[in-house]
Amino acid sequence: MSFANQTLTGSKPEQYAQLLAQARALVAGETDRIANAANLSALAYHSLPDLNWVGFYFYDGNELVVGPFQGLPACVRIALDKGVCGAAARARQTQRVEDVDAFPGHIACDAASRSELVVPLVKDDRLIGVFDLDSPRVGRFDEDDQRGLEAIAQAFLESLT
Template identity: 60%
Template sequence: MFQVENYNKSKEENYSLVIKQLAALLEDEPNRVANLSNASALLNQFLDRINWVGFYCLDSENELVLGPFQGLPACVRIPLGKGVCGTSAQTRKTIRVADVHAFPGHIACDAASRSEIVVPIIKDGELLGVLDIDSPELERFDEVDEKMLEEFVAVLTKYI
């Protein structure tokens, strides 16, 4: 049975713990939707000062579609190259945005969001989608978040 741990160590150590929890949570489950759902719930429980966490999955060659998430209802479809999610998917690079209102072409699904981080999900060279996390605070995400969320996605990718 999965158990929530107390995250009372350094930021890196807390992320390492949540990554271990992710692997234990997904270990014996082959279903992609179930695993993305539990991954979004785990991050929502772990991360503070966020208002949305979830996944957009590649639906066609040029469009992402909303996947499992935690938060308010969200935009359903995002073209590749549009907004932070579409740009991250198209470039296959993590994008950390300190102020979403300063990002050209930002798609505002929740007006309360002020900063965002998006990590592409790539397996065997194929883009599967992106992990998207929003915060109502400016500059919520730093280099540690970026590095550790990329590690989180790397572990998640083994199970989807």
């Protein structure tokens, strides 16, 4: 099955259903978190419009450490008390930020980022990391995006052993 340059069609929920099917196919039978994070980052980055960064940060027991991503070079380490990623990890709740300039403590790894969605990755009540998406457009992410990207994050978690 080829995943490159597939066009998503239909409503936004239908597009996310197509993307989720592609994500599940990519991780099927693979348990390596680096391989799966790399493929899912590339899938989302190349399938969804208006994104300038998509990737994973993994929790090392102390802080978040950058993992596979697509986009410009990123902040390597993020404390749990810093930025949108830290807030998602600390609260274990998705953070959907319309305007990152209005988010207290936002970390500007890429000055072009204007909105952000971060999904915490929690398995068996243990923090694994976060799935982070940035956009150069204010208000890029809505509830449909949040639900769709949370489902892709869940597919990633289900792939882990």
